[in-house]
Amino acid sequence: MARAAVLGRLSWLVARLADIRDETAAARTLILEVPGWPGHLPGQHIDVRLTAEDGYSTQRSYSIASAPSGSRLELTIQRLDDGEVSPYLACVLSRGDPLELRGPVGGYFAWHPGDPVPVLLIGGGSGVVPLMAMVRTRIASGSQAPMRLIYSTRSRDTLLYAAELECIAAAGDGVSVDVVYTRSAPPGYGGRTGRLDEDRLAALAGQRDTGVACYVCGPTGFVESIANLLTSQGMDPRQVRTERFGPSGGN
Amino acid sequence: MGIVSPGFSGRRRSKANLPPGQYLVHDFPVLSAGPTPRAGLDGWEFRITTEAGRVHAWDWAAFRELPAEDITVDLHCVTKWSKLGTSWRGVSMDTLMDGVETSAGFALARAVGDYTANLPLADLLDGKAWIAFRYDGADLEPEHGGPARLLVPHLYLWKSAKWVRGVELLDHDEPGFWESLGYHNYGDPWREQRYWGD
Amino acid sequence: MTDMWTDGNSLGGPLREVFSADITAAIGRCTGCGRTGQLAEGRVFDHSAGVVLRCPGCGQPLLRMVRGSGRTWLDLRGLEYIEITSPG
Numbered sequence: 227m228a229r230a231a232v233l234g235r236l237s238w239l240v241a242r243l244a245d246i247r248d249e250t251a252a253a254r255t256l257i258l259e260v261p262g263w264p265g266h267l268p269g270q271h272i273d274v275r276l277t278a279e280d281g282y283s284t285q286r287s288y289s290i291a292s293a294p295s296g297s298r299l300e301l302t303i304q305r306l307d308d309g310e311v312s313p314y315l316a317c318v319l320s321r322g323d324p325l326e327l328r329g330p331v332g333g334y335f336a337w338h339p340g341d342p343v344p345v346l347l348i349g350g351g352s353g354v355v356p357l358m359a360m361v362r363t364r365i366a367s368g369s370q371a372p373m374r375l376i377y378s379t380r381s382r383d384t385l386l387y388a389a390e391l392e393c394i395a396a397a398g399d400g401v402s403v404d405v406v407y408t409r410s411a412p413p414g415y416g417g418r419t420g421r422l423d424e425d426r427l428a429a430l431a432g433q434r435d436t437g438v439a440c441y442v443c444g445p446t447g448f449v450e451s452i453a454n455l456l457t458s459q460g461m462d463p464r465q466v467r468t469e470r471f472g473p474s475g476g477n
Numbered sequence: 478m479g480i481v482s483p484g485f486s487g488r489r490r491s492k493a494n495l496p497p498g499q500y501l502v503h504d505f506p507v508l509s510a511g512p513t514p515r516a517g518l519d520g521w522e523f524r525i526t527t528e529a530g531r532v533h534a535w536d537w538a539a540f541r542e543l544p545a546e547d548i549t550v551d552l553h554c555v556t557k558w559s560k561l562g563t564s565w566r567g568v569s570m571d572t573l574m575d576g577v578e579t580s581a582g583f584a585l586a587r588a589v590g591d592y593t594a595n596l597p598l599a600d601l602l603d604g605k606a607w608i609a610f611r612y613d614g615a616d617l618e619p620e621h622g623g624p625a626r627l628l629v630p631h632l633y634l635w636k637s638a639k640w641v642r643g644v645e646l647l648d649h650d651e652p653g654f655w656e657s658l659g660y661h662n663y664g665d666p667w668r669e670q671r672y673w674g675d
Numbered sequence: 676m677t678d679m680w681t682d683g684n685s686l687g688g689p690l691r692e693v694f695s696a697d698i699t700a701a702i703g704r705c706t707g708c709g710r711t712g713q714l715a716e717g718r719v720f721d722h723s724a725g726v727v728l729r730c731p732g733c734g735q736p737l738l739r740m741v742r743g744s745g746r747t748w749l750d751l752r753g754l755e756y757i758e759i760t761s762p763g
Contacts, residue, residue, distance in 0.1 A: 276485045277478060277481050310487055310488050323484075324482070
């Protein structure tokens with residue numbers, strides 16, 4: 227059970243963009259160096275603050291995509307065409323530029339690598355980002371907790387972390403990955419194309435041991451739908467932790 | 478203030494001829510303290526309750542029979558955006574208050590759910606306030622307060638309660654939803670009255 | 676159109692400006708319906724003049740927050756209590 231840790235006040239840190247990795251046509255991972263970064267748990271997020279020259283400022287939250295790694299932090303930004311912040315982060319911010327952020331935030335939607343309980347991760351669209359942090363942490367920490375990721379996305383073009391997920395699935399080291407394509411599947415894909423519905427979820431989630439910890443993340447509608455299906459399929463609501471990215475899944 | 482983010486300008490905005498601290502927007506941001514009510518017109522009612530407990534009520538049909546006017550007003554939100562020249566159609570509060578006997582000095586607008594906003598009764602009269610049901614040539618959408626909202630453009634927009642269902646006339650001032658938690662009791666954008674003590 | 680709310684996780688940062696504990700993982704009890712849960716499970720309406728965290732059961736405001744001109748106002752009347760666990 228996640229605890230509300232007593233931590234101390236959060237302050238704004240100035241990170242620098244060290245490197246960039248393009249994930250898809252509309253998504254890019256920012257690799258940040260954050261002096262003073264206190265470390266984090268996978269699942270936690272940071273708040274980013276942008277300030278224009280006239281003093282106008284705005285903030286957004288982004289899930290941390292990376293496993294803990296000293297002062298290095300990765301964020302995967304999905305560019306929304308009518309967004310205010312995501313086009314800046316995904317297209318304008320350049321190597322060497324500063325970025326104000328604070329964190330890590332969130333003790334509820336977080337996974338402790340020391341926890342041996344089996345984990346079920348269900349992500350929709352960019353909701354896969356914090357779940358990927360959990361997968362990466364599980365691998366890096368040597369945890370043997372069985373972990374299953376079910377990742378729902380529109381098509382191969384929108385699939386984040388494609389190569390890495392393929393490797394992880396092939397490694398067969400206790401982390402299983404199932405991708406559900408809702409609009410169009412790539413050639414050779416064995417499953418049906420379409421939403422992650424009741425039948426599909428039951429088939430993929432498999433038998434649930436008592437004590438499995440479930441994390442569901444994505445746009446609000448996706449999370450509501452999956453959380454309801456899980457509980458109607460017999461999962462105790464207290465085993466299901468959710469994080470919603472708002473109606474459009476972020477901006 | 479935070480460090481400047483190189484190359485960041487945010488959404489299009491300008492200072493134009495606006496109240497202090499505001500910037501101009503061309504979209505119409507949707508703000509809400511709670512879920513959007515989507516009840517139909519069947520149970521809709523607008524009530525004016527006097528300090529003596531007398532109730533004047535209109536259902537949708539009766540409300541729509543009242544004379545309405547087309548107005549063009551500027552909107553100033555306390556979250557700093559302003560939208561100029563917005564077109565509405567609504568029933569003036571003067572029309573609704575006609576025939577209401579009262580000596581009350583204060584009013585509290587009540588909306589579906591728990592939202593309220595208080596203001597002096599005088600700020601609802603003399604052509605300063607409407608119950609608006611059309612925006613920009615179409616029926617007012619739920620996101621912007623439809624079927625009908627209070628519109629009091631000379632004060633910050635939080636006073637213009639969306640999904641309004643009535644106004645209580647009171648002898649005493651009763652701070653509303655935001656006025657009871659730091660927002661200015663009166664809220665004049667031109668004197669930048671955003672918070673208590675401003 | 677979906678309502679403009681997100682879940683209590685998003686309050687983590689703003690509340691850390693006020694509390695030294697992570698309140699989103701804290702347990703609270705709603706004075707309206709008696710529901711008990713972690714605050715992260717509440718519904719946050721922050722596209723507004725302030726922030727409102729509502730009970731996912733009955734919709735009552737559990738917590739309201741306004742920040743402006745160097746001050747923060749907090750109303751916790753919708754919560755009967757908050758239970759925070761210290762580490763260790």
